[in-house]
Amino acid sequence: MITKVIFSGFGGQGVLMMGTSLAHSAMNQGFHVTYLPAYGAEMRGGTANCTVAVADEEIASPVASEPDYLIVMNSPSLFSFQTKVSARGTIFLNSSIISERPSRRDVAVYAVPCGEIAQDLGNTRVANVIMMGAFIKKSGIVKADTYLKSLETIMGSRKKGVAEINRKAFAAGFDFIKD
């Protein structure tokens, strides 16, 4: 079993952090994992994306020809990557700022209003963690508590408030997806 995920959005939306946190938690749950960021002369407001592969066997290529999941936080990312997603794959999109919908009919689409939910929580910066909550609920790649523990490790446990708002944000995204 191997699952490949592409995260994409504006620089500054925490897209690379979404990938890092998934990679960390998958490692902590005993999976093989690779994390590959798109690097380059980027800036805040530019584009950012990363590919995470999670498997129960050695991962050959960290590059995804056909990702199983695509998580897009802005419109340009949706246009860039939607054609790559494998048939019967899944696209999660941040519907707060993406008004378009994928043109493909062979993929499942989840529109998560990350921006609005974040605003309700009082911190727009946690939009990415809200999306992670939705993604992990649906994909079930890692357990929710493993993810939260890894997230806390990455963010550093010094700031109690950060951990608290992230937990809330994750739960909000998690609960947004109905079974």
Next chain:
Amino acid sequence: MNKFLMSGNFIIGEAAIRAGCRFYAGYPITPQNELTEYMAEHMRRAEGGVFLQSESEVAAINMIAGASAAGARVMTSSSSPGISLKQEGISSMAACELPGVIVNIMRGGPGLGNIRPSQGDYFQATRGGGHGDYRTMVFAPATCQELADLTMDAFDYADKYRTPVMILADGMMGQMMEPVIFKKPKPRQYPEKFMLRGAGDGKSKFIRGLLLDPIDSEEHNWKLARKYEVIVENETRHEEHLCDDADLAIVAYGTAARIAKGAIKRLQDSGMKVGLFRPITLWPFPEMKLRALSEKVKRFLVFEMSTGQMLDDVRLALQGYAQIDFHGRPGGAVPTPAELANVVARVYSKKAQTVY
């Protein structure tokens, strides 16, 4: 065992410090900046550790040459254009038989090229690179775990053969994160007699690469050549993956080998018997191992992120014993496993030519 999720560049830095590297000099260049950054932050953990951001790549290589002469374990790192600048110093270290590790996180070339992963520096790395009759050992890791292990080993080989050793990876290896476990480094074995630390009351020692007498110089060149022969004889490393009943073997190293493994999985799923021969040491090239494989496998496809450099070594190794095809993506282009699988499938289904 403690498992860490770290990027390739960080892993090289951590492995070097654990292996006892105590002098690092470097100059920033993408995509290896995180390695310099890591050394800047962590070298101070090591007792007597020196991190130095030099004024140029040329300065960095000469600084490590000096520190190596004084007996320190040394490393410098750069990416393709920066490595070109270091060549004079690498040649000098080879001449003076100074151990040291040079990391090249390759990017697209020639010239300034771009900052995407590439494998265009194979010739430069395996043919010596600088002027004169010399070679450098070259390791080509393909996983983050190998980056850690081979970085540590590189220091040991540099000491054992008193020669500069190169880690040849690319932007993807440098940026990618994978779980890694750091092995316990071996204690250093490098005799004090090779270090310049003041003669005291003893005989004065010197290290030099300038040998004006051609007879002395010829003798020195043959001495180096004999050393390189021993390395060729004893130190080749490679991996064979699904080669036992393969009809075709892909020959690829580093990131290209990762992509090849992904392609092989797809090809095997559709019933094609395709394996992988992956050189881990590029110099010495595992020539005899590849030739031995040609007794079983008659068709090879060399895949490189270049226009075909290792291809020459594969031709030399196979010398007409097998059919060789090539697929390359130079200049920073990184193909997907699906693309490579399509290319291999085309070659695979072509009628095999008679090989004389």
